[in-house]
Amino acid sequence: LGKQGSNVILNGRSKERLEETASRINTQTMLYSCDLSIPGQRDALADAMPKLDGVCHSAGIIHPFPIRYLNDAQFDKVFDIDAKAPILLTSRLLGKKKLNDEASIVFISSVASDRAMKDGSVYSASKAAIEAFSRCITHEHANKKIRANCLKPGLVETPIFDQTDALST
Secondary structure (H helix, E strand, O other), X not given: OOOOOOOEEEEXXXXXXXXXXXXXXXXXXXXXXXXXXXXXXXHHHHHHOOOEEEEEEOOOOOOOOOXXXXXXHHHHHHHHHHHXXXXXXXXXXXXXXXXXXXXXXXXXXXXXXXXXXXXXXXXXXXXXXXXXXXXXXXXXXXXXXXXXXXXXXXXXOOHHHHHXXXXXX
C-alpha cells in the first residue's frame, strides 16, 4: 500500500515496533499505540480514525491449551484478541460511519479454522468465528458495497510459531 501512495494507519501495543514498521513504509503513516483487548482503548482508536477505504485486522495470539483443562481465563485470553477485538472494532467503525462506501475489510484467519491443531481448540474456534462474522458483514453492508474477506494462512515462522505444536490432521 505504501508503494502505491496510500496513507497507512498502524495500530499495535508496542510503540517501538510500530515505529520500526513505519520506517519501512514508503508513505505517510500514522501510528496509534493501544491494546485492542481493552474496550476503552479500542473505542478511542475507532473514534480517532478518519474515513477509511480499508481495514486489515491482523492481531492474534494462539496460546495452546489442552481441551480438558480449558477455563474461562484461557478461553477469554484468546477470544478477546482473536475474535472479540476485531469484531467490536469493526462494529464501532461501521456504527460511527468511519468506513467509506466500497471499503474493504480483511481479517487474518487461519487454516486452523477448519483444520485441527493440537491444543489449539480455542484458537481454531476464534478463527472460525471471524470467518462467520466476515460473511455477515458482506450481507449487512452489501448496499454500500462494503466487502469483507478472510485470508487463511498456514503456520508462518514468526514469534507466535514457537508457541505452537505440530498440526495434527
